[in-house]
Amino acid sequence: xxxNTTNEVPGHGPLPDGGxxxxxxxxxxxxxxPEATVAQLKPFGETAALAVGVAxxxxxxxxxxxxxxxxxxxxxxxxxxxxxxxGAKMRGNLxxxxxxxxxxxxxxxxxxxxxxxxxxxxxxxxxxxxVSHADGDYGTxxxxxxxxxxxxxxxxxxxxxxxRKG
Amino acid sequence: MVEFGLKLSHLxxxxxxxxxxxxxxxxLGRRRPADRVKYIIWxxxxxxxxxxxxxxxxxxxxx
Numbered sequence: 001x002x003x004n005t006t007n008e009v010p011g012h013g014p015l016p017d018g019g020x021x022x023x024x025x026x027x028x029x030x031x032x033x034p035e036a037t038v039a040q041l042k043p044f045g046e047t048a049a050l051a052v053g054v055a056x057x058x059x060x061x062x063x064x065x066x067x068x069x070x071x072x073x074x075x076x077x078x079x080x081x082x083x084x085x086x087g088a089k090m091r092g093n094l095x096x097x098x099x100x101x102x103x104x105x106x107x108x109x110x111x112x113x114x115x116x117x118x119x120x121x122x123x124x125x126x127x128x129x130x131v132s133h134a135d136g137d138y139g140t141x142x143x144x145x146x147x148x149x150x151x152x153x154x155x156x157x158x159x160x161x162x163x164r165k166g
Numbered sequence: 167m168v169e170f171g172l173k174l175s176h177l178x179x180x181x182x183x184x185x186x187x188x189x190x191x192x193x194l195g196r197r198r199p200a201d202r203v204k205y206i207i208w209x210x211x212x213x214x215x216x217x218x219x220x221x222x223x224x225x226x227x228x229x
Contacts, residue, residue, distance in 0.1 A: 075193035079186045086182065089172035135171070138179045145183070149190055156194050 044161040053158030058115040060150045063157025076153040083146035084117045088124035092139020093131050107140075113147025184213035 044052060044067075056063020061077035064070075088094070095107035112118055121143060130136040159165040174182065192206035 072193050075190060079190040082186055083183075086172060086174075090174065091171055130171075134176070135173055138174065139172075142179075142183070145187070149187070153190070153194060 044163075046162070049158055049161035052161040053154050056154035056157035057113070057150065060115060060117060060153065063154055064160070067157065067160055069157075069160070072153075072156075076150070080114060080117060080146045080150045080153070083142050083149065084114055084121050085124065087139040087142030087146060088121040090135045090139030090142065091125065091127065091130040092136055092141070092143045093129040094118070094121050094125060094143055107144060110144040110147040113149075113151040114143075115150060117146070117150075180214070180217050184210055184217065188213060 052063045052066050055066060056076075059077075060080035061073035061075075063073075064076060065073035093107070095104055095111050097108060099105045099108055111121075114121065129140070131140060156165060188206045188209040191209050192202040196202045196205045
């Protein structure tokens with residue numbers, strides 16, 4: 001786990017949202033880069049970083065919360081949650097594993113991207129999907145977008161845990 | 167319990183989508199608050215511009 005409790009990189013000042021500076025940021029900074037700073041870019045081991053990514057996928061925002069990036073954690077949780085809620089309330093199509101074609105399978109993968117929220121969306125859609133109207137079609141896109149956005153956030157959390165992103 | 171269905175117009179759905187995605191991109195892509203605000207506003211503007219632009223580009227084929 002990170003021991004960087006002050007969210008501060010020596011010589012670079014405090015960073016908002018608990019983010020560590022990236023090597024690219026440091027490279028753009030004038031003066032030599034201290035070794036300690038580079039070492040702090042990898043606060044997690046590979047296995048722990050993978051666990052952070054999986055946690056971020058299963059519970060949107062959890063991957064960032066584990067790294068004390070509270071703003072990003074809250075933003076991920078709320079945006080993925082809102083997209084999922086609106087999509088379900090618009091009666092979008094939530095794909096299941098028994099798809100008929102490749103598009104159904106891709107839709108299922110996208111929907112599964114929301115992690116545990118997939119089951120929340122299932123419980124919200126008591127009357128099932130209705131894509132005979134534009135609302136249902138938009139809802140389907142909202143649900144898929146929520147999943148893909150959460151996958152992106154989980155990947156970001158994983159990369160941040162490996163020290164590749166700030 | 168009565169199940170309520172959410173009804174959004176095309177414009178409302180596009181606005182909601184653009185705002186939510188812009189906020190997510192802003193928080194994930196930038197660290198400093200000022201940079202985030204700038205990124206969110208710029209991203210939102212581009213989402214709406216391109217969305218309305220594509221809508222107008224499809225107008226001749228809608229009838």
